[in-house]
Amino acid sequence: MHKGRAKLLQGNEAIALGALAAGCNFFAGYPITPASEITEFMSRELPIRGHPFLQMEDEIASLGACIGASLAGRKAMTATSGPGFSLMQENLGYACITEVPVVVVDVMRAGPSTGMPTHSSQGDVQQARWGTHGDHPAIVLCPATVLECFELTVTAFNHAERFRTPVILLADEMTAHTREKVALPEPGEIEVIDRRRPTVPPDWYVPYKTDGSLIPRLADLGEGYRYHVTGLVHDERGFPTERLEEVQAFSTRLFAKISRNFPYLEQVKAFRIEDAEILVIAYGCTARAARAAVRIGRERGLKIGLLQILSIWPFPRRSVEAALEGKRAVLVPELNMGQVRREVLRVNNGRTQIVSLTKMDGSMIAPDEILARLRELK
Amino acid sequence: MKNKAPSLPGARVEVRLAGSGGQGLVLAGLVLAEAVGIYEGREVAMVQSYGPEARGGASKAEVIISDAPIDYPLCTSVDVLVALSQEAADAYCWDLKPGALILVDKDLVAHPPSSLAVALPFTAIARDKLKKVMVANVLALAAISELTGLVGRRSLEKALIARAPAGTEELNKRAIALGAKLAREYKTRQTGEALPELGSEDL
Numbered sequence: 391m392h393k394g395r396a397k398l399l400q401g402n403e404a405i406a407l408g409a410l411a412a413g414c415n416f417f418a419g420y421p422i423t424p425a426s427e428i429t430e431f432m433s434r435e436l437p438i439r440g441h442p443f444l445q446m447e448d449e450i451a452s453l454g455a456c457i458g459a460s461l462a463g464r465k466a467m468t469a470t471s472g473p474g475f476s477l478m479q480e481n482l483g484y485a486c487i488t489e490v491p492v493v494v495v496d497v498m499r500a501g502p503s504t505g506m507p508t509h510s511s512q513g514d515v516q517q518a519r520w521g522t523h524g525d526h527p528a529i530v531l532c533p534a535t536v537l538e539c540f541e542l543t544v545t546a547f548n549h550a551e552r553f554r555t556p557v558i559l560l561a562d563e564m565t566a567h568t569r570e571k572v573a574l575p576e577p578g579e580i581e582v583i584d585r586r587r588p589t590v591p592p593d594w595y596v597p598y599k600t601d602g603s604l605i606p607r608l609a610d611l612g613e614g615y616r617y618h619v620t621g622l623v624h625d626e627r628g629f630p631t632e633r634l635e636e637v638q639a640f641s642t643r644l645f646a647k648i649s650r651n652f653p654y655l656e657q658v659k660a661f662r663i664e665d666a667e668i669l670v671i672a673y674g675c676t677a678r679a680a681r682a683a684v685r686i687g688r689e690r691g692l693k694i695g696l697l698q699i700l701s702i703w704p705f706p707r708r709s710v711e712a713a714l715e716g717k718r719a720v721l722v723p724e725l726n727m728g729q730v731r732r733e734v735l736r737v738n739n740g741r742t743q744i745v746s747l748t749k750m751d752g753s754m755i756a757p758d759e760i761l762a763r764l765r766e767l768k
Numbered sequence: 769m770k771n772k773a774p775s776l777p778g779a780r781v782e783v784r785l786a787g788s789g790g791q792g793l794v795l796a797g798l799v800l801a802e803a804v805g806i807y808e809g810r811e812v813a814m815v816q817s818y819g820p821e822a823r824g825g826a827s828k829a830e831v832i833i834s835d836a837p838i839d840y841p842l843c844t845s846v847d848v849l850v851a852l853s854q855e856a857a858d859a860y861c862w863d864l865k866p867g868a869l870i871l872v873d874k875d876l877v878a879h880p881p882s883s884l885a886v887a888l889p890f891t892a893i894a895r896d897k898l899k900k901v902m903v904a905n906v907l908a909l910a911a912i913s914e915l916t917g918l919v920g921r922r923s924l925e926k927a928l929i930a931r932a933p934a935g936t937e938e939l940n941k942r943a944i945a946l947g948a949k950l951a952r953e954y955k956t957r958q959t960g961e962a963l964p965e966l967g968s969e970d971l
Contacts, residue, residue: 398802398812423820507820568841569798569814571805682840757840 395573401539401566402427402469404574405495405559408543409467410435411580414493416464418444418455420474423507424563425497428469449474453481456492460485461619463610465547465584469495472514473504475521482556483522484621486644489598489606491550491557491585493543498562498674500752509752510563512674512725516732518558519703525641527648529655530558530703534677536570542700548583549655553647554605560702562725564675564754588615597628598640604647648704657701658709662688666695668767669717671710671734673699675754676723682757687764694764705733714741719767723747723755743767774917776810776835781918782843785908786828786860787852787873789821792905796850797829799927800909800919804833807923813841826855833918848916850908852890857881871911873904886915888950894943903943910947915955921948 399407406428409417417432429445436443442459446452449470456466470478475496485492498514500506514521518530529549531542543559550557588595588607597617598606609615618628623640625631631640648655662684663669672680677698687694697713699706714720714734720742722731731746738744747763749755783800785793794816805812813832819825830843845865851857851872861881864870870885875892877885888911890904906928913921921944928940 396806398798398805398814508818564815564841567816569801570838570841571801571812678840685839754842756842756844758844 396571397573398569399536399572399574400427400569401533401536401561402497403431404536404539404572405469405543405561405566406431406435407574408540409493409547410439411540411574411577411582412544412547413465413582413584414467414547415439415441416456416459416466417442417468418446418452418459418466419468419470420446420449420452422449422471422474424499424566425469425471425474425495427566428495428497432467432469449477450481453478453485453492453494456494457481457485457488457490460490460492461608461611463613465491465551467493467495467547469497471497471499471507472501472511475514475517479517479521479523483524483526485556486522486526487524487621487623488619489554489608489644491547491554491608493546493550493557493559495543495559495561497566498560500750506752508563510675510725510754511750511752512562512676512729513750514560515702515724515726515729518560527555527645528558528703529553529555529648530560530701531657532560532673532700532702533565534674534698534700535565536568537572537574538700539565540572540574544580544582545657548581551585552583552605553651554585554608555648558703560674562674568675592616596626598624599626600643604643604650652704653708655701655704656706656709657699658706658713659698659700660713661696661698663695663697663713665693667693667718668695668764669713669720670694670696670760670764671699671713671720671722671730672696672724673702673730674725676725679755679757680723680760683760683764686757687761692761692764699730702730705737707737710734710737714738717742719743719745721745721747721760721763721767723749723760723763725749725755776833776918778847779834779836780838781833781847782845782865783831783833783848783850783912783918784828784843784846784860785831785850785905786826786856787850787876788855789818789825789827790823791827791852792902793827793850793852794818794829795931796905796909797831799924799931800912801831802931803919803923803927804831807926808920810835811838813838815841826859828856828860848912848918850912851877851881852904852908854878857885869912869916871908871915873908886911886954888954890947890950893946893950897946898939898943900939900943903939906940906943907947907950910944911951914948914951
């Protein structure tokens with residue numbers, strides 16, 4: 391950490407700064423607790439840099455505007471919370487099928503519906519995966535600290551641009567509103583990936599034709615490249631098709647462009663798992679409590695470790711599988727009724743005992759609660 | 769700066785500032801966190817908690833201070849509790865560390881949670897001496913500095929001036945001086961020592 395540049399930053403501010411660092415030059419949104427600080431920050435900072443900020447009439451329009459801006463060559467982001475995220479699901483599917491890079495921040499709050507706007511929750515984990523209809527791949531990242539808010543927002547943009555897909559940054563109220571002293575990396579220290587644009591003249595451009603990468607090149611609208619964008623399943627030229635071989639090839643490619651990159655997408659952080667007998671698997675704000683529990687438990691001689699999940703979708707199967715190996719039990723604490731435990735169970739496939747620790751009262755799971763549950767497993 | 773800061777009483781010091789919405793507790797937490805983190809070079813984490821109301825309702829800020837990286841950013845065993853309302857004093861006194869400093873507003877908290885609580889008239893002094901009720905939070909911060917030494921008064925002043933709107937510098941400096949004075953007078957009453965002469969900076 392570069393001490394000299396340390397600043398006290400909130401998770402939401404770090405997300406906005408991460409977006410700017412990744413080259414975000416368009417934001418459309420509708421403020422909502424607990425994500426409003428992102429919108430507020432972007433409304434201040436983007437116009438200063440000569441880029442558009444739009445406050446839309448609702449979240450449906452917000453994501454719509456972002457998709458349009460991205461097609462025109464902008465790096466676009468919107469930020470919302472549960473109720474707005476629900477409204478965005480339709481356009482999220484549209485971005486999926488049209489392969490438009492866009493970053494959607496969902497700062498989770500207690501739900502369903504209006505729920506408890508100022509209280510933390512992790513209830514949108516499965517919504518982020520399956521919220522939009524039709525089978526589709528999803529990339530979802532989950533920060534736990536202020537620095538991770540910054541880093542994963544940069545990663546979200548890089549994934550979106552690289553894979554031509556919407557990427558969701560799934561933060562939670564606690565992470566978004568925690569302030570910490572952090573030193574953010576300088577622009578030169580950050581990897582920024584931009585979409586591949588066509589190198590052929592406009593007349594030769596076939597919008598959805600791919601090379602070995604399975605990811606078509608994206609031309610900026612308004613640059614002379616004319617093409618058709620539709621939510622209908624389309625052929626290489628972007629026009630609707632129902633020809634079996636074209637439809638199947640299209641769906642296969644949509645999945646394959648993500649699934650062939652699973653190893654590249656997997657992101658976890660291991661803390662003292664080498665000799666651990668009991669493992670905690672956690673993500674977001676709960677991972678911080680789990681880390682404290684492991685630290686305190688180790689001081690008291692408990693052989694426990696933590697696997698923190700950062701890339702929650704696609705679920706990091708390989709890392710989780712490796713971490714489960716040889717453990718006597720695995721505890722999955724989360725602020726929902728067990729949405730990630732379900733995934734851990736699937737990967738576990740009967741190897742070891744998987745135990746859930748759930749909470750839905752709007753408060754955090756405290757390190758003591760995790761420790762108490764771990765002791766019961768002894 | 770870091771070398772000059774005295775060692776902390778524990779590996780992890782937890783401060784909770786609680787009251788009702790509008791008393792400026794989240795801002796106070798922010799100023800305390802910046803004073804300790806940026807101007808004194810310690811590790812710091814701060815969380816805020818508030819209800820859906822624009823004004824009123826319960827509001828609190830929690831500041832964790834440490835010389836090591838902070839994993840859990842919430843209070844688990846509170847070292848310093850500041851309560852500016854009776855509700856806050858009642859609600860947040862159950863997870864205090866033994867011997868914790870409890871600092872309450874003398875007029876707004878009629879029944880402090882402990883006979884050892886330090887009751888100082890932050891709001892009344894802010895209203896009567898500075899004609900601004902809203903700086904009661906600043907008086908409380910200065911009192912924390914004076915009573916615990918967790919944060920230096922100069923650091924507080926710098927952090928506050930950097931955060932507060934332009935034009936309030938003088939008001940805030942006077943509020944810090946008054947808060948510190950209140951705390952010093954309290955210490956003097958406790959120890960029976962003579963009150964040191966006040967410098968011009970105190971008023």
